[in-house]
Amino acid sequence: MGNFAAAKAELKTYLTARVPLVVVRSPERERVERMLRELVAELHTEICYYTDTRQVCALGSGGVKDVDGDPLMYAREFYRGRRGGIFALGEVRRLGEENTYTRELLDILYLCAEQSGTLILVTPDPVWSRLAQLGMMTVLDRPDVGERTDQIRRFVARYGGRYPIRWGEDDVARAATLLRGFSEIQVENILSATLVEHQGLDRSHLQALTRQKSRLYGCVDSIQPVAVSDGLEVSGLGYLRAWLEEKRRIFFLPDEVLRQHGLEPPNGILLAGVPGCGKSYSARMVAKNWELPLFRFDIGGVYDKWVGESERRMGEALDFLDNVAPCVVWIDEIEKALAVSSQGNDTGKRVLGQFLFWLQESTSRVFLVATANDITQLPPELFRKGRFSQVFFVDLPGPAERGEAILQYARRCLHRSPDPADVEELVALSDGCSYADIEYVIKEAAQTALLRGGASADQGLMAALFRQTIPFARTNPDAVAALRAWGRERAVSAAQPCQSKGGAYHE
Incomplete structure (x- = not known):
């Protein structure tokens, strides 16, 4: 990534060397303009800078000239009249291919080179190859974590006297991580909206940053935000919970710390096992404990009958997830969406390929929680190391977990x-029950008590309901046995460290 200091240093070198063309690739024209102003002071030179709204502005002296909406004609005359001149066009478009505009720019560029001048093009778009061959390019990405941290500190200092802002350094660092991928203006807008909404800032408002953040992007049809209750409680799954708490610390480490040790943030988990035992609930648990927004990704929703449309929708969905990161993404029953790739369906194979490439290569902090009930339907490529941080098997709860x-x-x-x-x-009576079975029985007891006029549900009622309940393990013993056999060999137990041979699955 090119942060402000690195891009500025490159641009300074190119200007000193009088490179005829410098392309500054950036979606943030305001930051580039600030960079140019700083270079004017450091190099003791002048840069004439054009934008549609302000026309030509001399960044050193502040003089302004109206060029009647035709900056290229002005630029041509600018280079004819002086040697070593620097002219910058702000937020240029239509540069990606040969057209009347780019050909005219090319003519101006030859004149610029003859006069030992430099033409600076500020654009977020690709540049026509014939233009690019005559110059150099520098990239100014959106603010990195250090720049976001400094911006948040300045925001706190600016408004701390007017609002109660109780953010320590840890909170500032967390906010900087949560606001990854946004421009300076967007970061300022999110912080301002959160500050005004809550009339102050404390640690509890960090979660509000993620809600403001998701509003800046139009959601795609296959992705829906999922509300997570503040009172969410989790029982059982002790080893999974301990593992997640450890990975949480790694997930929020700064990029530079991870790079020093050759590490990447954990990218997600695959949960396979018996239905009703907490696989889907785990996605909510991660989002709540990590204080991140939760999105449900329906991969089946990207498929379309028109050629190429499914791939476009998958790309759109993955771009959305990269933009709203850091976040937790939940894919329920992933085998139903991805099994089509093994049925001779070319579209399904291409969509699977897109998804697997993103899962392996994406650098955005998206933590994926995928669940599967029928692991035999999953493509083997999904289990390659690096695509999931770990594969867990979620079994029926034991006596202690049922009691909890x-x-x-x-x-x-x-x-x-x-x-x-x-x-x-009740623990004895619930042998073979899943968490979903236990929840059903207790809620049936509460409902019966309400129908009886608000009387409390006694022990006899709950015991009778447990005796009447036929759990999944009893109605599908062969399926449960097959799932357990797979889990012993190819996954880690979510309840406790797996002692059986094989551990996690290796392709």
């Missing part, structure tokens, strides 16, 4: 905690 879940749902739905002896009885 029963207490959790009883407190939430019945507003009471059963006695230890009652919990022990």
Whole structure:
């Protein structure tokens, strides 16, 4: 990436060397203009800078000249009349191919070279090859984490006397990470909107930054934001939760720290296992604990009957995710969307290829939580190391986990905690139940109590409901056995460290 200091140093070198053409690739014209003004002072020179709104402005003296909307005619006369002159065109368009405009620029460029001058083109777009061959290019990307950190510090200093802003250095660093990928103006707008909305800033408002951020991009049809309850609780999955807490610290480390050690942020997990045991719930758990926005990505929604449209939609969806990063992305039952690639479907194979390339190569901080019920339908390419940070197997809860879940749902739905002896009885009765089965029984008990006029649900009622419930493991014993056999050999247990041979799956 080209940050402000690096791009400025390159541009300074090119101007000193009197390179005839310098292309500054950037979507932020305002930052480039600030860079040019600083170079005017450092090089003790003058740069004439054209924009449609202000016409030609001398950045050193501040003089302004109206050129009647035709800057190329002015530029031609500019180079005829002086040697070593520097002229800059702000936010130039239509540069990617040969046309009347680029041919005229080419003529001016030859005149510029004869006069030992420099023509600067500021553009976010590609440049016609014949033009590019006559000059050099520098790239000014959106602010990096250091620049965003400095900008946020200046914002806090500017408004700290007017609003209660309680952000320490850790909060500033977290905000700088959350605002990755935005221009200076966008960062300023997000901070200002959050400050005014809450009449101040504290650590709890970091999550609000991500909500403001998602509003700057038009959501695509296949991606929907998912609300995460502040009161979300999780039971069981102890090893997965500990693993996620460790990876959370890595995920938010600055880019330069990771680069020093040759590391990348964790890119996601694949959760396979028994239905109803918390795979989909885990995506919400990650988003809440990591304080990141959650999006559900329906890969099946990108497919279209028209040639090339599916690939375009997939590209659009992946671009959206890169733009709103850092975030958590949940893909539910991923096998249903990606299984088409193994059925001789060329479109499906191309879409899968796009997705796998993004999963492997994307540098944006997107943490993917993909769930699968039928792992036999997943393409083997998905399990290549580097595409998921880890593959976990989510099994039926054991006695301790069932007890924890029963207490959790009883407190939430019945507003009471059963006695230890009652919990022990319910744990025995719930053998073979998933978390979804336990939730169903406790909510049925709460509903029955409400229908009885608000009476509390007693132990006998819950015990009877557990006896009546036929869990998935009992109705589909062969499917559960096959899933467990796969999980023992090819995944890590989400409940505890896997002691069986093989560990994580290797292709």
